[in-house]
Amino acid sequence: MRNQILHIFKNDVRHFWREIVLMIAVVVAYGWHTSTRSQGPGFIAIDIGFSFPSEILSLLVPVSFIFLIVRAAHAECPVGDRQFWVTRPYDWRQLLAAKLLFVATFVNLPLLVLQVFLLWHGGFWPPRYLWGLLALQLSWSLFVFLPVGMLAVVTASIGQFVLAVLAVLLYFIAFSTLISEIPGIGVAGSDVIPERTTLILVYAAIVAIILRQYARRRTAWSRIVLVGAGVAVPVLFAVTPYRTLIAHVYPVPGPDKPLPVHLAFDPAKPASLKGGYFEKNKVHIKLPLLVSGVAEGSKVTEGGILVRIEAPGGPRWESGWSGGYGELLAHRPRDSETVTLEKDFFERVKSVPVNVHLTYALTPARAQQVVHIVAGPAPFTLPGDGQCLFSPLARNQPVCFFPPAKTERMLLSAKTEEITCKPGENAKPLPAGTVAYGWVWEVGSFGLNPVSAVELALSDFGDLDVRNSRESVCPGTPLTIYTAWQEGPRYRADLEIDGIHLADYKLDDSPDYELGFGVRVP
Numbered sequence: 097m098r099n100q101i102l103h104i105f106k107n108d109v110r111h112f113w114r115e116i117v118l119m120i121a122v123v124v125a126y127g128w129h130t131s132t133r134s135q136g137p138g139f140i141a142i143d144i145g146f147s148f149p150s151e152i153l154s155l156l157v158p159v160s161f162i163f164l165i166v167r168a169a170h171a172e173c174p175v176g177d178r179q180f181w182v183t184r185p186y187d188w189r190q191l192l193a194a195k196l197l198f199v200a201t202f203v204n205l206p207l208l209v210l211q212v213f214l215l216w217h218g219g220f221w222p223p224r225y226l227w228g229l230l231a232l233q234l235s236w237s238l239f240v241f242l243p244v245g246m247l248a249v250v251t252a253s254i255g256q257f258v259l260a261v262l263a264v265l266l267y268f269i270a271f272s273t274l275i276s277e278i279p280g281i282g283v284a285g286s287d288v289i290p291e292r293t294t295l296i297l298v299y300a301a302i303v304a305i306i307l308r309q310y311a312r313r314r315t316a317w318s319r320i321v322l323v324g325a326g327v328a329v330p331v332l333f334a335v336t337p338y339r340t341l342i343a344h345v346y347p348v349p350g351p352d353k354p355l356p357v358h359l360a361f362d363p364a365k366p367a368s369l370k371g372g373y374f375e376k377n378k379v380h381i382k383l384p385l386l387v388s389g390v391a392e393g394s395k396v397t398e399g400g401i402l403v404r405i406e407a408p409g410g411p412r413w414e415s416g417w418s419g420g421y422g423e424l425l426a427h428r429p430r431d432s433e434t435v436t437l438e439k440d441f442f443e444r445v446k447s448v449p450v451n452v453h454l455t456y457a458l459t460p461a462r463a464q465q466v467v468h469i470v471a472g473p474a475p476f477t478l479p480g481d482g483q484c485l486f487s488p489l490a491r492n493q494p495v496c497f498f499p500p501a502k503t504e505r506m507l508l509s510a511k512t513e514e515i516t517c518k519p520g521e522n523a524k525p526l527p528a529g530t531v532a533y534g535w536v537w538e539v540g541s542f543g544l545n546p547v548s549a550v551e552l553a554l555s556d557f558g559d560l561d562v563r564n565s566r567e568s569v570c571p572g573t574p575l576t577i578y579t580a581w582q583e584g585p586r587y588r589a590d591l592e593i594d595g596i597h598l599a600d601y602k603l604d605d606s607p608d609y610e611l612g613f614g615v616r617v618p
Contacts, residue, residue, distance in 0.1 A: 228500030280338025282419020283400030372603030
């Protein structure tokens with residue numbers, strides 16, 4: 097049995113040596129190009145802008161992997177019953193094992209060698225991050241190589257494979273459009289059940305198709321299973337009772353339970369109603385809020401929101417649950433909620449007092465690790481083995497490099513009077529005592545390069561209008577880093593706003609903003 101596996105493997109190597117050499121050349125070119133863009137000893141360069149060679153090579157590497165997998169699968173194609181290998185004493189288990197050995201040797205192994213080299217060149221000792229490297233291999237295998245192999249065994253040629261890939265891409269576009277219209281699907285925690293069920297369904301179908309094709313070559317059956325899984329997934333998301341799940345995940349707290357944040361309506365009219373954006377047949381209103389109770393080193397994440405608006409004796413409108421976005425932090429006494437309304441409904445009620453009911457799905461969390469550092473000018477470190485330095489390519493902008501280990505989100509904070517960046521021309525002075533915030537998002541989850549590069553910046557100054565130069569982190573600025581977040585019990589919170597005129601809070605939705613995008617910052 098072992099001799100037959102090796103025989104098929106050697107035959108594939110002889111048959112596809114040109115493709116193997118080309119693939120290795122692409123991998124070496126990517127590794128060489130990435131490593132030569134070094135800005136300092138042991139650090140990979142940070143080039144935030146578009147780099148044509150980098151973009152092309154980072155695309156060619158996975159394309160070469162995919163091409164080699166498809167060629168190997170089509171060499172003894174499981175589609176049909178007239179292949180030469182069917183008449184030979186091939187056991188399908190040995191044939192499948194030989195193909196898996198080929199992929200592991202000439203796809204997974206070159207990828208691993210590439211990532212070990214880039215990790216070493218980035219200043220990190222590879223054996224220390226073995227589990228992170230293996231996690232990257234698993235991610236590539238599950239999300240790229242296994243689905244590609246499944247499409248390869250149900251197609252008979254490269255042309256059919258390309259058509260299948262295009263069909264899958266169109267499916268994902270339609271699927272994303274469909275589920276975006278389902279109320280409640282974006283609320284954090286409410287989609288755990290359909291997502292996990294989908295993963296089980298999809299990978300069960302992929303494995304079954306591959307095994308069935310090699311064992312029986314029942315291509316029609318495999319394609320029916322593939323289409324059936326594709327139909328079942330959106331149906332599963334559509335029939336999921338999100339309201340019930342949200343009510344379960346975010347229960348109403350007891351009356352004697354202290355809440356980590358208190359929200360109230362701010363009766364003061366907004367000083368400015370700029371910042372809207374054009375959306376056909378839609379109107380956007382901005383409701384000012386007062387925030388209190390968030391402790392130092394804590395945050396409260398808005399997982400979702402439900403809005404109901406009622407006019408006395410008149411029409412009623414409800415948004416349905418939608419995903420939240422934003423963090424409520426300490427030293428931020430004011431916030432706002434932007435609500436998108438149907439234009440027809442707004443026109444009917446804009447001149448009469450209405451009652452607005454907001455229901456929030458909130459998740460409190462507290463940082464278990466607080467670190468105080470000074471940003472350079474010498475290299476400095478962040479939690480999660482992050483190595484930071486000021487790159488010559490990004491003036492007054494530190495760049496941090498992280499190894500392939502799960503790094504949680506980090507919250508940066510700095511007092512405005514301690515920010516060392518020089519103000520821009522005609523910039524207003526920053527009031528003393530104001531706290532500026534910035535986020536470092538989760539890094540190192542997936543990619544060709546195991547070393548993730550992240551810029552540090554302070555993006556949230558509250559109500560202050562600052563220039564870009566003050567948002568940078570300059571040498572000598574003391575920073576407080578909050579990480580290792582421990583979540584508290586999730587809960588729902590209600591806020592009643594009575595007797596307001598929506599016209600007083602309508603944003604300036606000018607058509608000039610049609611090509612832009614809106615960002616809500618707490």
